[in-house]
Amino acid sequence: MANPKRRHSTIRQNTRRSQWKLSKPGLTPCPRCKKPKLPHFMCPNCGYYNGKEIVNMEKKKENKDKKDKKDKKEKKENKKKK
Numbered sequence: 001m002a003n004p005k006r007r008h009s010t011i012r013q014n015t016r017r018s019q020w021k022l023s024k025p026g027l028t029p030c031p032r033c034k035k036p037k038l039p040h041f042m043c044p045n046c047g048y049y050n051g052k053e054i055v056n057m058e059k060k061k062e063n064k065d066k067k068d069k070k071d072k073k074e075k076k077e078n079k080k081k082k
């Protein structure tokens, strides 16, 4: 198998790696609420895609609040048991 003849110096390695960087995701404004969202994805703020409601965000929030309350209650009960 082919092997490198000489090792590359750390400066050479670091110069090569200086080009490694993260890129920002291409965000587009939601046509309904104008908040930034990923293209070809449902808007996480209003739950709309292509002019149609995909997820009812108000209901989702209510369910989440209920779940959080339930979780808190369970945690308290577990603490009492101990």
Ligand SMILES: [Zn+2]
Pocket: 030, 031, 032, 033, 034, 035, 043, 044, 045, 046, 047, 048
């Ligand atoms: Zn939206």
